[in-house]
Amino acid sequence: MTERVLALQALAPEQRAQLEQAGVEIVDANNWESQSPITIIFGWDKKIGPAALMAPSNQVKWIQTVSAGIDYLPLDWIKAHDVQVTNASGVYSPAIAESTIGYLLYFIRGFNEAIKNQAGHFWEQPARDDLRLLASQNVVIYGTGSIGQAIAKLLHGFGNEPAGVNRSGHPVDGFKQTVSLENDHDLLKDADVVINAMPATSTTVHYFDEQFFKQLDGLNIFINVGRGKSVDQQALMNALLYQNILHAALDVFEEEPLAKDSRLWDYPNVLITPHQTGFAQENTKPILNIFEKNLQSWLNDGSLSVNLTDVSQGY
16 A cells, blocks of 8 residues: 655755655645545644544555644543654754753843843943853753753753753763652752743642752752743742742743733843744754654665654654
């Protein structure tokens, strides 16, 4: 049977032709219902994706996402119907890492205050001791996978050696030490910066809650480039209000888009970006490369060679 790929990610004409040369048919999102059976989905759409996946006329056995996270997929249904999922893990890590360094420099080098002063036409130098070097900050990165490792690599260029936190505490290159989630307390006592780069799992939902933030005593910067649901948003706002945390840079939120009436918008010590840290023009080619490699192995022997996820774990 010919494999039919429902393209829910835009393809340039040359990319489409390249995939068709492999021997598959490309099905467009606007007429998928007349092109059954669909066997592969490339990309995702919150309306079309579930409908196509669950349509009785289709036989979807593999989804290739264009994202690193897969928590937005109907994972229970996918697991029950033995659908395999591969993701784009690793593609977005360089862009997220560069954005994270930008967040750090924004606060550590005083650009946040400079922007406020510029808006009021004020020439007001900070005290010399108010500014620090990134190398001097004790950085703790939650999540030592592709994103965490990319952040650590850039931090090394600034003379900083971060510590890492992962599920088991297993050692990972690029981190001066790693501990498990259950044993992170000692790291937090001396932390200046906490960066969340963890995936979304049942274990990480609201990991950063009221109890977590109360451990902190004037943490300089909290950054979330992982998943919005890992942070209890109200607990974070309380921590900022009571100065358990002095500054925060947030790219992901429990509910997106962030509500217009959220008080977070008005916190002067918070930098908000609209889930953009992974964006880069350079991402398109490596995403397609992952899909092509997986397509080749799928057509050869039904296996998936790159970024096969564990649906039961959620990543």
